[in-house]
Amino acid sequence: MDRVSKVYGLLWALREVRLELAAGEWVALLGPNGAGKTTLLRLLAALAYPTAGAIELFGRPLSYGNSPLRGMIGFLASGAHLYDNLTVNENLRFFVSLYRKDVTAEERAEALNEVGLYEKTGEYVSTLSLGMRCRLAIAKWRLVNPRLLLVDEPYGALDPSGVEMLNRFLDSLCAGGGIVVLATHDVPRVLERCSRAVILNRGRIVFDEPRQDPWDSFHTAFDTLLSSRDMGGTR
Numbered sequence: 001m002d003r004v005s006k007v008y009g010l011l012w013a014l015r016e017v018r019l020e021l022a023a024g025e026w027v028a029l030l031g032p033n034g035a036g037k038t039t040l041l042r043l044l045a046a047l048a049y050p051t052a053g054a055i056e057l058f059g060r061p062l063s064y065g066n067s068p069l070r071g072m073i074g075f076l077a078s079g080a081h082l083y084d085n086l087t088v089n090e091n092l093r094f095f096v097s098l099y100r101k102d103v104t105a106e107e108r109a110e111a112l113n114e115v116g117l118y119e120k121t122g123e124y125v126s127t128l129s130l131g132m133r134c135r136l137a138i139a140k141w142r143l144v145n146p147r148l149l150l151v152d153e154p155y156g157a158l159d160p161s162g163v164e165m166l167n168r169f170l171d172s173l174c175a176g177g178g179i180v181v182l183a184t185h186d187v188p189r190v191l192e193r194c195s196r197a198v199i200l201n202r203g204r205i206v207f208d209e210p211r212q213d214p215w216d217s218f219h220t221a222f223d224t225l226l227s228s229r230d231m232g233g234t235r
């Protein structure tokens with residue numbers, strides 16, 4: 001994305017953001033409340049329009065209609081976009097059909113088994129706990145296998161085995177050349193795994209570095225930010 005801005009009323013949620021993503025990267029997107037993380041993910045998912053600037057993915061401009069590019073992009077958020085009055089299995093079937101993927105019943109069963117939901121196959125999604133819904137959303141994206149997966153604050157709903165399972169999935173997506181951009185406040189957890197850390201503050205990228213060991217300059221930048229009390233975009 002090149003010099004992308006998003007303005008809500010008088011508020012610049014993002015201001016002239018430049019971000020280039022490379023195949024195989026796992027990017028941690030960090031920053032205080034209101035920094036613009038979800039806005040950035042939504043723009044990359046074509047769920048919102050930029051006010052200014054251009055977004056290109058996989059060599060093509062991102063458009064907001066029925067673009068083939070959208071079939072390459074996944075968005076995993078705690079709301080999970082599931083249908084409560086369909087069963088777990090029906091949700092998977094319906095969702096995967098939207099992406100025109102050929103997935104067999106065995107593959108669906110395997111995905112549910114992998115996320116620990118095999119026994120819930122015939123249950124209505126309305127009966128699932130928050131963590132189970134998150135696990136089902138992970139199963140969806142396992143089956144679709146998007147080239148770019150945008151993940152918004154996934155860790156809160158998951159127990160430790162769920163976190164480990166999600167991390168394994170994200171690792172395998174990146175190992176296959178996929179790209180993960182994950183926004184979270186769980187800094188230690190994501191720094192353990194990501195290949196690059198980006199900090200947003202008040203709509204601007206203020207830090208963007210590949211993996212470091214240890215993450216000294218990251219912590220310096222992040223601690224300085226957190227000690228400031230301003231939040232949100234700029235006016």
Ligand SMILES: Nc1ncnc2c1ncn2[C@@H]1O[C@H](COP(=O)(O)OP(=O)(O)OP(=O)(O)O)[C@@H](O)[C@H]1O
Pocket residue numbers: 008011012013031032033034035036037038039040231232233
């Ligand atoms: N639909 C909207 N209408 C008006 N303002 C919005 C809208 N969505 C986001 N904003 C504003 O844009 C700014 C960035 O919000 P965003 O949700 O992207 O932040 P975030 O970094 O994801 O925050 P958090 O860590 O709290 O989830 C905030 O000031 C927020 O109030």
